[in-house]
Structure formats: structure tokens, C-alpha cells
Amino acid sequence: MKFIKYTILLLLSLNISLAINAQTKSPKSSTMSDFMDKRFGMFIHWGPVSLRGTEIGWSRGDQVEVNDYDNLYKEFNPVLFDADAIVKTAKDAGMKYLTITARHHDGFCLWPTAFTDFNIKNTPYKKDIVGALNEACKKQGIKFCIYYSVLDWHHPDYPIHSPKDQTIDPKSDMNHYLLYMKNQLKELITNYDPYMLWFDGQWEKPWTDEMGKDLYAYLKKLKPDVITNNRLGKEFAAMENKNIDASKMIGDYDTPEQVVGKLNMTTPWESCFTICNQWAWKPNDKMKSLKQCLDIISKTAGGNGNLLLNVGPMPDGRIEARQVDRLREIGDWLKVNGEAIYGTLGGPYQPNNDYATTRKGNKMYLHVLNTGIAKLNLKAIPGRKVKKAYLLNGQPVDVVQNSDISITLPASQADKLNYIIVLELNGNAEDIQIIK
Numbered sequence: 001m002k003f004i005k006y007t008i009l010l011l012l013s014l015n016i017s018l019a020i021n022a023q024t025k026s027p028k029s030s031t032m033s034d035f036m037d038k039r040f041g042m043f044i045h046w047g048p049v050s051l052r053g054t055e056i057g058w059s060r061g062d063q064v065e066v067n068d069y070d071n072l073y074k075e076f077n078p079v080l081f082d083a084d085a086i087v088k089t090a091k092d093a094g095m096k097y098l099t100i101t102a103r104h105h106d107g108f109c110l111w112p113t114a115f116t117d118f119n120i121k122n123t124p125y126k127k128d129i130v131g132a133l134n135e136a137c138k139k140q141g142i143k144f145c146i147y148y149s150v151l152d153w154h155h156p157d158y159p160i161h162s163p164k165d166q167t168i169d170p171k172s173d174m175n176h177y178l179l180y181m182k183n184q185l186k187e188l189i190t191n192y193d194p195y196m197l198w199f200d201g202q203w204e205k206p207w208t209d210e211m212g213k214d215l216y217a218y219l220k221k222l223k224p225d226v227i228t229n230n231r232l233g234k235e236f237a238a239m240e241n242k243n244i245d246a247s248k249m250i251g252d253y254d255t256p257e258q259v260v261g262k263l264n265m266t267t268p269w270e271s272c273f274t275i276c277n278q279w280a281w282k283p284n285d286k287m288k289s290l291k292q293c294l295d296i297i298s299k300t301a302g303g304n305g306n307l308l309l310n311v312g313p314m315p316d317g318r319i320e321a322r323q324v325d326r327l328r329e330i331g332d333w334l335k336v337n338g339e340a341i342y343g344t345l346g347g348p349y350q351p352n353n354d355y356a357t358t359r360k361g362n363k364m365y366l367h368v369l370n371t372g373i374a375k376l377n378l379k380a381i382p383g384r385k386v387k388k389a390y391l392l393n394g395q396p397v398d399v400v401q402n403s404d405i406s407i408t409l410p411a412s413q414a415d416k417l418n419y420i421i422v423l424e425l426n427g428n429a430e431d432i433q434i435i436k
Contacts, residue, residue: 099147
């Protein structure tokens with residue numbers, strides 16, 4: 001009898017342990033599916049450095065002398081910051097989530113944290129920017145997410161104090177710094193309940209994968225369904241768009257940067273791009289054209305990824321009018337073509353400069369990126385035929401199927417903005433294997 005009781009207790013203990021491990025390993029698949037269905041979000045890089053118009057974090061000790069950089073917060077007073085207006089700009093652009101740099105590599109905090117004086121409360125502005133954006137997102141139905149750097153060149157306990165000088169400070173204490181991070185992250189989760197946490201800065205030597213694993217488990221205990229990117233560990237695609245080993249990834253999705261990720265139907269990913277060249281605001285920074293933005297959106301969805309498009313507010317708190325206009329143009333395009341973006345799967349074809357494809361149910365959406373050509377030829381789909389082809393407005397499109405699928409592009413769309421052709425198939429489009 002004692003043996004039976006012991007066995008039952010052991011099994012119960014094992015089941016509880018497995019359940020805890022499952023919770024701390026990754027969010028439920030439904031949460032990740034919900035995130036990936038959103039496809040498009042707004043990234044915001046902002047802080048006192050906008051007063052100098054140089055890059056956030058990276059210009060500290062480079063374009064901006066360290067003492068000058070670290071004291072900019074004493075002048076930071078973005079009196080025209082309007083969280084509701086910024087979130088509405090994101091919503092009008094067709095974005096479904098928003099990620100704010102609550103703390104970048106320079107260590108300055110855009111919320112009134114209890115764990116350092118280097119925060120928004122001690123600026124002339126004083127108001128909680130993270131909190132205001134969180135409330136505005138709740139009101140307008142946008143998911144609120146937080147960026148948090150794992151390095152902090154300003155903090156005395158983080159061993160490196162400059163992007164250009166990797167000398168280890170012997171007076172630093174990484175254990176104290178890790179406690180500082182955990183305290184701040186608990187504060188952020190408790191006060192703002194973010195949908196997702198976006199980490200960065202893990203490439204420097206003081207940060208190890210073991211630290212990343214420990215922090216990931218800590219976060220999952222605080223909020224089991226919180227999503228995190230994979231920049232708690234060293235395994236990430238980054239700007240080189242490397243092929244990664246997903247089993248070594250610490251986090252829930254991969255993060256190619258300033259490049260469209262590769263078609264991947266198994267590992268979730270999100271590409272982050274700047275709408276101009278610099279992440280933080282820069283006067284007269286060159287802005288991407290509407291065509292460039294739409295190509296990135298279609299290629300990203302076509303590769304089965306999400307796009308996080310960055311804006312950098314000005315020192316007064318506003319997003320530049322020209323950036324707002326560009327975002328509104330993207331939103332106008334998505335109002336017509338969003339069916340081919342949101343809630344779709346990428347593939348089955350690899351995106352290229354002529355086209356990308358997404359799919360949902362029995363429909364395959366052909367995103368025509370090169371509108372200056374007259375025909376597109378796709379490899380035949382094993383076990384599937386195109387029953388009907390048409391533009392989203394219902395206009396029929398000519399298709400011939402033999403050894404491949406030949407599509408005559410409508411003359412009415414020649415040399416216009418990107419558009420979508422719907423290909424209705426005689427079966428499910430979602431279970432088609434990648435066609436190479």
C-alpha cells in the first residue's frame with residue numbers, strides 16, 4: 001500500500017514538474033500562433049539622445065562625449081509626446097503590436113523605475129512614457145511590448161562601459177547586475193503586463209547563455225505566457241541573416257535585423273527594420289519609399305515571418321510628419337490587401353524580387369512586386385490545380401497550367417504599386433510543402 005501511495009505521489013510530482021518545465025520553456029503554441037498571425041508591428045527607439053540626433057546607445061562616447069550623453073536626460077522634456085496619437089499612427093498603419101525601448105544600451109529608463117535614478121521621473125518631463133503607451137495600446141486594441149537591453153554601458157556593475165572599449169571593469173559585479181535586471185523586469189511585468197519582451201545586447205562577453213537560460217526561466221515563472229525573442233542567447237540570425245540551430249535558441253522566435261528572414265515554416269521569426277536609416281531620430285535621415293516598405297512587408301509574410309518597423313520620435317515627442325504619412329500610406333495599402341498578410345502562412349514559394357506568396361485555406365495569394373513584367377511563371381504545385389485566379393477586386397486573371405503555372409499579369413496593373421492575385425486551389429493550400 002505504501003509503495004502504491006509513493007508511486008502515485010512520485011507520478012504526481014513528475015507531472016507537476018513537467019508542467020512547470022513546459023510553462024517555463026515556451027508560451028503555449030496558441031500564444032505564438034496569435035503573435036505570428038499579427039505579422040506587423042511598430043518598433044520605437046527613443047530617449048534623451050534624440051536631443052543630439054545621433055544613434056541611441058552607440059553614439060555614447062563616440063559622436064557624443066560620455067558625460068554629455070549621460071546628462072542629456074536633464075534636458076529631456078518631450079512636451080508634445082502624445083501616446084494616443086502614436087498608437088493611433090501605428091493602428092492606422094495596420095500594425096497590430098507596438099514595442100518601446102524601455103531601456104536601451106545606454107541604461108536610461110523610460111519608466112519611473114525604483115532601481116535607478118537614471119529614469120524619466122528625473123527629467124523635466126517626469127511622466128511615465130512606458131505607462132502612457134501601455135494605456136494607449138489597451139484603449140486602441142494594440143498589443144503592448146517592451147524592449148529591454150541586457151547590457152547597460154552606464155551601470156557600474158555591468159563590466160563594459162563603452163561600445164568601443166571592451167575592457168572589463170574590475171570593480172563591476174555581474175551578480176549584482178543580474179539582480180538589478182531581474183528587479184527591473186519584475187517591475188515591468190508587474191506594472192505593465194507586456195504581451196512580449198524584446199531583448200538585445202547579449203553579444204558582449206560578460207553575458208552568457210547560462211545567464212540567458214536563467215533569466216528566461218525567471219520570466220516564465222513571473223508570466224508563463226509572455227513571449228520573448230531569442231536575444232537572451234548567442235544563437236540568432238542578426239544582420240548576417242545566419243542559419244541558426246533552433247535547439248540552441250534561448251527565446252521563442254528568431255530576430256533577423258535590417259534584412260528579411262529566410263522562409264521557415266518551423267521556427268518563428270520577426271525581422272526588424274528602420275523606416276529611415278538610423279534607429280533613433282536623425283534630422284533629414286533618408287526614409288524608405290512606400291515601394292520599399294511594401295516589398296519588405298510582402299517578402300516577410302511570404303517567408304512566414306513578422307515585421308517590426310521602427311520609428312524614432314523627435315526630441316519633442318512627435319513622430320515626424322513625413323514618417324506618419326508613410327505609415328498611413330502603408331495602412332491604406334493594407335486596408336485593401338491585408339487579407340494576404342494577416343493570419344496567413346508564408347510560402348510555398350521562396351520570396352524573390354518579382355513576387356512573394358502567402359496562403360490561407362484553399363487560397364494562395366500571389367504578391368506581385370515587379371509590376372513592370374507581363375507574365376509570371378511558378379513551378380507546378382504537386383497534387384493541386386488552380387481553379388480560379390483573380391485580383392482582390394474580383395477582376396479575373398488568365399492562368400495556363402501545364403508543366404508549370406503561367407500567369408498573365410493584368411495590363412491594368414502595369415507599373416503600378418504592388419498588388420495581390422488570388423489563386424483558388426482545388427484543395428488546402430496550407431499543407432503544401434515548400435516548393436524549391
